[in-house]
Amino acid sequence: MFAAVTSIALVGVEPRPVRVEVHVGGGKQAFHLVGLPDTAVREAKERVRSAVISSGYRFPSRRLTVNLAPAEIPKAGSAYDLPIALGVLAACGAVPPGVTEVVALGELALDGTLRQARGGLGAGIVAAQVGLPCLLPHASAAEAALVGGADVRAVRSLPHAVATSLGEDPGDMPPVPAAESTVPAVDLGQVRGQAVARRALEVAAAGGHHLLFVGPPGAGKTMLARCLAGILPLLTRQDALEVAQAWAAAGRPRPSPSVPPFRSPHHSATPAAIVGGGSGVPIPGELTLAHHGVLFLDELGEFPPHLLNALRQPIEEGRVHIARKGVSVTFPCSTQVTAASNPCPCGYAGDRLIVCRCSPRAIDRYRQRLSGPLLDRFDMQVAVPRLDADELAGAGGERSDRVRLRVMAARRLQNERGSLNRTLGRERLDQMEWGEGAHALLRSAVDRLGLSGRGWDRVRRVACTIADLDGSRQITADHMAEALTFRAGT
């Protein structure tokens, strides 16, 4: 009187197989659910009982024990309804034991129909690993179909799931996601003027560098930053899967899996929403949703300093550890940070026509708020001036898809070297082919401009990218000089 169905639990963004074991034995009628379930899982008892009865089966009137193994992984959400129901039916002999030979996931409605549940992608990954068919509600099946080698079948209800797992019904084909739109929301072709900011965007996209735009309100910082996603190369299959996994862990489907994500959290967001966390099982934050994509922090000065502090280490490391009592998870967050900031509280410092009305002390205070936590983590900083009337009336610039071709060529050179320029370590940088005078320029920058040790490597990384865009193996003094004009903290 025992049955076990495979399901999954997410540890961080990583799916792990979970065995849903059901035992029906003598004793008084009871329904016990063990194995570190959270409240939503515990409520499965009521949903499963009603769904089983509504679907025309008899619910066993004996002692029923459900164990979610391994017990040390916390389980969350309503997705265990379907495997529990299949296990109950198999354990009490209402259906043949063959129904358990699946990876199942889904929330049951009281009438026995299936609802979308979090983790469809993970179920696909586990199903491919263990070689079983994967039963999922329609809405979750699409993301699981991303996984190569998984036999994903969409099912509508508990009876449909039983029939499908027994091979009596082929199951529905997973819905095909709508054709991907790779047209960016904002195209660089719409951006007028701003030749220097455009160049900075191209360099940042090519090397994955963290970029800070500084300029007065209305100069177009936000628009420029939004263009970044459109000039990044499309994600590789592996990267796209990682991104989809991260999104699935947050319970969000990815509408266009191969487009790099662009996340733009508001400055009032909580640390948990940005870094990850939440009560119970930690959920990825915006930082992880922007994995292999762009995290855009608009109005950087408005973000509370403790939040910017919390971003520092994850940005540098490319992953974020969240330790909780009993569970510690790691979310990937290899993300390119882009930010926009006013130069001063009124926004017009450095403008030629509008006079800044801030006192220098106010400007210093404003900059100190940023500089302590985050400013020195940016690889590049570029000023975005307000456009004059001629420029506003002028023609737009080069279109995003043209720029993306150059970015992709530069990325190919980096792929040959094995890593994105953003992540080049000091040793790898030392091994690059430096042209005559390049390092001499850098040394004079330390003397004259007070470049820091951290800034030293950042400038070198940007110089590598500029050389890549140039198609040059050697990094010349000119490449270095240009990289220096983009240095942060100016």
Next chain:
Amino acid sequence: MSRPARLRLAFCGLHPLRTSRLIAEYGTAEGVLDAIARRRIEVPEAARQAAARKPGRCRQILDRLGVMPVWRGDPGYPEHLDGVPDAPDVLFVRGSLPLVPGVAIVGTRRCTRYGLGLAHAYGRACAEAGWPVVSGLARGIDGEAHRGIVSGGGIGVAVLGSGPDVVYPAQNRDLFSDLIAGGGAAVTEYPPGTPPEGWRFPPRNRIISGLAAAVVVVEAAEVGGALITAGLALEQGRPVFAVPGDVERETSRGCNLLVRDGAVPVLDPDDLIEALSLVASLELPRPSRVPGAQNRHPLLEHLGPSGASLEELAGVLGVAVPEVLAQVGRLELAGLLRRRGGLVLPL
């Protein structure tokens, strides 16, 4: 009047105008000290103790701090200050006080970046033309003018509103030592240990204008120390220059009022130096560091005084943006231009 008595009276740290009134009333410093000792004059307890100090004690304090007293009437006392009514009887000097008159560059503490940039540029221009610069070491315009003269390798004089051993504001401590190391001086009429009390600053402004051949007000509101200095300068017969600004900007209103009332408007640093040469044809010691004639880079030719944006430079030079960026990067490193925001500015 004996020197020890004059020194002890200076050590009382009374309001300068009160000190001169008391001397007029009692005839000599000794008379005033005697009146203080007999409690015929109401003074703070600290001043009473200072008045009763042993004569050698005051010298000891000054020697320990490395402060030189400069007496009115002595050859070391600047002649142009001596001619000012109510000039201090003794000046406490750290560093070396230039004997030629300087240029006072003053302005508000609550200034704008615009004002700061001008103060720096004027300070530097004066340094290069050989004029000493006198100012008040305050936050804002005063301090920046001092920084300008330090960066130009010239002589700067800071007139303090506190004792010679008290640097106020503390953030200008490095600037204070740079001024003295650069051959300039910090001077005050207040004795060592005097805290920077608000009422001590207006009277010190007569020393700022007194040490100067001309006063330049860079940025000032309608009310404030800079306009007090300008008023004192007019009383002392010094020409007043003012930098005009936005008519609506509060921190330029003082300057604009001065211009309306007849102050000489000044524009860029060269304009100031030219105007100054009309004020006084002095034999000024030139600083050793005069920037040599550089081979001008074509990019530098296109920088007006207010600079150009990187985009404009790319346009006028007819080269691609990456190349302009590389050129600007090199020139910045060579110290031939500076950048502020998206603007490229001449030095």
